[in-house]
Amino acid sequence: MTKQLRNIALWLDRRLHLSQIWEATAGHGIPKSSASWFYVFGSATMLCLGVQIVTGICLALIYQPSAQEAYASLHYLNYEQPLGWFLRGMHYWGSNFMVAIMLMHMTQVFVFGAYKYPRELTWVSGVILCLLTLGMAFTGQVMRWDQDAYWGLGIGVSMLGRVPFIGPELTHFLMGGPIIAGNSLSRFFTLHVFIIPGIVLALLSMHLRLVLSKGINEAPTAGKPVRRDSYEEEYEEMVHRGGARFAPDAIGKDLIFGGIVLGLIVACVLLFGPKGPEGIPDPTLINTNPRPDWPFLWFFAVASLMPPYMESVVLLLGPVVAIGIVIALPFFDNTGEKKWTLRPVSTVSLILVVVSLAAFTWYGATSPWSPEMDAWSSEPTPSHMIDGRTPLELQGALVFQYKQCRNCHALDGIGGQRGPALDLVADRMTPDQLVRQVVQGSGNMPAYGQNISPAEVKAVVAFLHTLHTEGRLPAQTALNLHEDPEGSPAGGDE
Amino acid sequence: MSDTEHPGSSERNQAHESAAGHEGRPCSCAGKSGEPDNPDRRKFLIRVGIGLNIAAGALVGIPVLGYLFSAFRKKEERSWISLGPADQFEAGKIRLASYRNPGAKGWDGQSADIPCWVRRDDSGEFQVFAINCTHLGCPVRWFEESGLFLCPCHGGAYYQDGARAAGPPPRGLYQYEHRLRNGELLVMGGRIPTLSQSV
Numbered sequence: 171m172t173k174q175l176r177n178i179a180l181w182l183d184r185r186l187h188l189s190q191i192w193e194a195t196a197g198h199g200i201p202k203s204s205a206s207w208f209y210v211f212g213s214a215t216m217l218c219l220g221v222q223i224v225t226g227i228c229l230a231l232i233y234q235p236s237a238q239e240a241y242a243s244l245h246y247l248n249y250e251q252p253l254g255w256f257l258r259g260m261h262y263w264g265s266n267f268m269v270a271i272m273l274m275h276m277t278q279v280f281v282f283g284a285y286k287y288p289r290e291l292t293w294v295s296g297v298i299l300c301l302l303t304l305g306m307a308f309t310g311q312v313m314r315w316d317q318d319a320y321w322g323l324g325i326g327v328s329m330l331g332r333v334p335f336i337g338p339e340l341t342h343f344l345m346g347g348p349i350i351a352g353n354s355l356s357r358f359f360t361l362h363v364f365i366i367p368g369i370v371l372a373l374l375s376m377h378l379r380l381v382l383s384k385g386i387n388e389a390p391t392a393g394k395p396v397r398r399d400s401y402e403e404e405y406e407e408m409v410h411r412g413g414a415r416f417a418p419d420a421i422g423k424d425l426i427f428g429g430i431v432l433g434l435i436v437a438c439v440l441l442f443g444p445k446g447p448e449g450i451p452d453p454t455l456i457n458t459n460p461r462p463d464w465p466f467l468w469f470f471a472v473a474s475l476m477p478p479y480m481e482s483v484v485l486l487l488g489p490v491v492a493i494g495i496v497i498a499l500p501f502f503d504n505t506g507e508k509k510w511t512l513r514p515v516s517t518v519s520l521i522l523v524v525v526s527l528a529a530f531t532w533y534g535a536t537s538p539w540s541p542e543m544d545a546w547s548s549e550p551t552p553s554h555m556i557d558g559r560t561p562l563e564l565q566g567a568l569v570f571q572y573k574q575c576r577n578c579h580a581l582d583g584i585g586g587q588r589g590p591a592l593d594l595v596a597d598r599m600t601p602d603q604l605v606r607q608v609v610q611g612s613g614n615m616p617a618y619g620q621n622i623s624p625a626e627v628k629a630v631v632a633f634l635h636t637l638h639t640e641g642r643l644p645a646q647t648a649l650n651l652h653e654d655p656e657g658s659p660a661g662g663d664e
Numbered sequence: 665m666s667d668t669e670h671p672g673s674s675e676r677n678q679a680h681e682s683a684a685g686h687e688g689r690p691c692s693c694a695g696k697s698g699e700p701d702n703p704d705r706r707k708f709l710i711r712v713g714i715g716l717n718i719a720a721g722a723l724v725g726i727p728v729l730g731y732l733f734s735a736f737r738k739k740e741e742r743s744w745i746s747l748g749p750a751d752q753f754e755a756g757k758i759r760l761a762s763y764r765n766p767g768a769k770g771w772d773g774q775s776a777d778i779p780c781w782v783r784r785d786d787s788g789e790f791q792v793f794a795i796n797c798t799h800l801g802c803p804v805r806w807f808e809e810s811g812l813f814l815c816p817c818h819g820g821a822y823y824q825d826g827a828r829a830a831g832p833p834p835r836g837l838y839q840y841e842h843r844l845r846n847g848e849l850l851v852m853g854g855r856i857p858t859l860s861q862s863v
Contacts, residue, residue, distance in 0.1 A: 238773030320775065321802055324856070325817070328801035331858020338861040339736050348741040348855035349765050351772040452774035454762040456795060456803040459816045473800060474818035478834045482859070539819045539831075543805065574810040578819075588819045588831075616821045616829030621811030 196417035198382050199409040203389035205420035208282070210427035211275035217428045218268035219370070221435065222306075225261040226363070233313070235359035237352035237451070240315035244447045259439030265307055267435050269465050272303055280520060283508030284387030286396045290500035292380040295373050297497050302370050304465055309362035311463045315355060317449035321460035323350050323358075325473075332482040350453075385409065386416075390508030398505055459540075467534030468527050474539045538587035545585040546574040552582040559636060566633025569626045573618065581637075589615060596635045596644035603645075604631045741767055742854035742863075747782060750849045753790070758783040758806050758824060761792075766854045778853065780840060781806060781813070783824060790849060793826050794838035794857045801856070804837065813837065838862045 183189050232251055234243040247254035276296065279285060285293035308326075312319045327350065330340045346353030388408055414420060449458055462470050476484055503516070510517050542549075556567050570576065578588035585591075599607070608627055611617035622630075638644040747761045761782045768776035781793040781804075793813075795803045802817035812829060813822040820831035827836045838857035843850050857863040 236771045236773070237775045238771045241773075321817075324796065324801035327856060328796070328799070328858055331860050333860070337858060341856070341858055341861075343733070343735045345856070346735050348767070349776065349778065350856065351765070351775040352769050353735075354775075450774065452777060453795070453803070454760070454774075454777050454779040456760070456779055456805060458803065460802055470817075474832060476832070478832055481832065481834065537818075540816055541814050541819055541821075543814065543816060546809070572809055574807055574812075577807075577810075577814070611830065614819075614830045616812055616823065618810070620823065 192417070195382065196421065197415050198385075199413050200386050200416050200420060201388035201405070201408040202412055202414045203391075203408075204386050205414045205416075205423070206389060207423055207427075208278055208389065209386065209420065210424050211271050211278055213424040214427050214431045215268060215272045215275050216374070217431060218264050218271060218435075219374070221260060221264040221432070222268060223367070225257050225264060226367075228257045229261055230363065235313075235355055237315065237355045240313070240355060241447055241451055244314065248444060255444055256439060258444035259442075260435060261310075262445045263435045263438040263442075265310055266438075266464070267431060269303060269307055271431065272300055276300060277520070277524075279387070280516070281510050282387055283390055283396075283510070283513065283516075285500040285503075286506070286508060287398055287401060287500075287504050289380070289384050289387065290504070292377060292384060293500045294497055295377045295380065297493070299370060299373050299377060301493065302366050302373070305366050306362065306370070307463060307465050309358045309366065311466075312355065312358040313362055314445070314447050315451050316447035317451060317455070317458040318446070318460050318462070320350060320451045320453060321458065322462050322466075323354060325460075325462075325470075329485050332486060387508075390510075392507070392509040392512055395507045396505045401505075457543075459543075461534075461537075464531065464535070468530035469534075471530040471534035471537070474537070475533070540586070541577040541588050542586040543577060545576040546571050549576060549584045552584075555581060555637065560632070562629055563633045563636055566629035566631065569622075569630040570633055573622060573626070573630070575630070578615075592634060593637055594639055596638035597642065598645055599634075600645045600647050601631050601635050602647060604634050742852050744843075744850045745853050747780075747792070747849045747851060749847055750790070750844055751847070753782050753784040753849065755784050755788050756786045758808070760806075763851070763853065779803070780851065780853070781837075782849065783826075790842055790844075791826060792840040792842045792849075792851050794840065794863045796838065796857055797833060798828075798835050798838060798857075798859065799831070799833040801858075834859065 229247065232243060232247050232254065234240055244258070247258050249255070279293065279296065308322075312323055323345075327341045327345060330344055331337045333340055342348065344354070344357070345351075346357045385405055388405070394404075445463075449455060461467070473481070473485065507513055551567050551571060556564060559567070575592075576585040578586040580587060580591040581593060583591070595604070605627055607615065608622065608630065609617060609619040618627075635644055743766045745763045745766060747763060753759060753761075758781055760779055762777055762779040765772075765776040765778050779795045781795065783791040783793065785791070793804075797804050797815040797817065797820045799815065799818055799820045802815050804813040804815045804820070804822065806813055811824045813824075813826075815821070815831070815833070818832050820833040821829040822833070822837050823829050825836075826839060828834075840863050841852035853863055855861070855863065
């Protein structure tokens, strides 16, 4: 029996040349230094892609790419289709892991100087694959067709609408109509399921083909710079004399890491489940707080923190310039040292980019610039700020809540962070300055003159004037020509 | 590969020659019968083939491109839409209204229900604002107590007349063209507003 099976296997191999193909691909020679744990991220990214393809095809059996039905079909997947929740979870967490591991892969390649001669196009195809993967993440977020998807798409439309001359045409093209509706979802479905995956598979074949023909980068040693005239010979030497082969010498590490990644994806699915769909995609339900998925949070933060005058230029040209620099990298940094310790500019740039992206992502997740929409009606005024105050000051504390100052200004750490916290505002502002700030606004604060009566201003300023460091006098005008006894710190704090 | 191809093709040539020999024809006929040893004929066939495919490709490709980029050409999609009787909007108040977008399709679902803010000032004059923040299109909310529209995305703020108050928005809220007819409030709507094209 086993002999027969073996004969069948041998017959198949002779006809299909399977072991030869395996030898020629997985068995390719690699430098010994590359058979290391640093080289497992590429294959793990590909493994995630496999997970995405399988789970994506499964989901497409049920999912309805129609603005009318999508939301209901997602709920059906979550709650009625057996294991639908698991497949949705795998697809969501698979995408998170794919983006994260792909970024690790890219970082490793950058740190090891692998983009240098003669692997320029391996890098370029990888950068485009990275952008396409982010494109999959964005279009996938649209597939969720909930409030975040709807308004996230709205952000994309608003950005495109800033393009000079053809802005309206571009937005119309993106949405497939004048508004975000059924045709928009169909377009993004086509992108997510046909167009981008097709290009990904094509480019991935090129990327892998280049790994075979140009070889995998050796782990760099200091003092061995890349030279165009000698590198290829040196590389041959490394691979053939004392080199290794990907299979079987290095593949074990890739298999172990891949197994761990798959296990982690499943663990995340079991612990956290699939994401959403959240609010119903009904634009008339406006009490929503749209946020993009995490790979785009940094961009969401940048869009908030930029001054308006430079925003259109940066939003439209920034990505073009940034992507251009990353793609051009192997062409202006083609030879020389690969060891990160001897590439200070590259290393510092990488640290800057990573730290900035992490910081912006953190800001995007916490969005301190957004008003706390409910703070005015739900948060208590700290009792020590109203204890023993005069009626006017108490009235001011009420005005402070009722006029929603709290939505942007925190007291005792609770409230919005759009404006400065006001716990100690009287230390730095005199009553006159407070009146001016409330009535006329400035910087990021709207002018309240139209919406607040003089009596309310007087009350709220009296309240704010009590918020100062204990044992210190509140700020006062040094030379007040219109000195009136009431202008001095009123009550409460003697 | 080329090593194996050559013997193959020469074998074929030999076979052909011998076949021709069998029929007793002279070898010069080989060129006429269109076998590969006539380079001019081969070139001609390749050129005709390429030309034919370019023509056929255009026949297939132009309609495909036309179909795809039809969304690039915009026709006027706006029209006058009723927001209901004007009396329902109290003077001195701002409230949310909504309409079904003109030209909505059967599969659009709720996404074609578009909200907007209607302001009727103390003298009874109307202003109708698009829901979209002028910064990046998120839905602004009205806060009556502080008299501000606030955006949940990046903290843009607008006064009650739609003017920009604070935050990243580059301009005030988009305003619909509107008019009253038979006691109904009509707005000119039908498309999402962006900085390059208001509602």
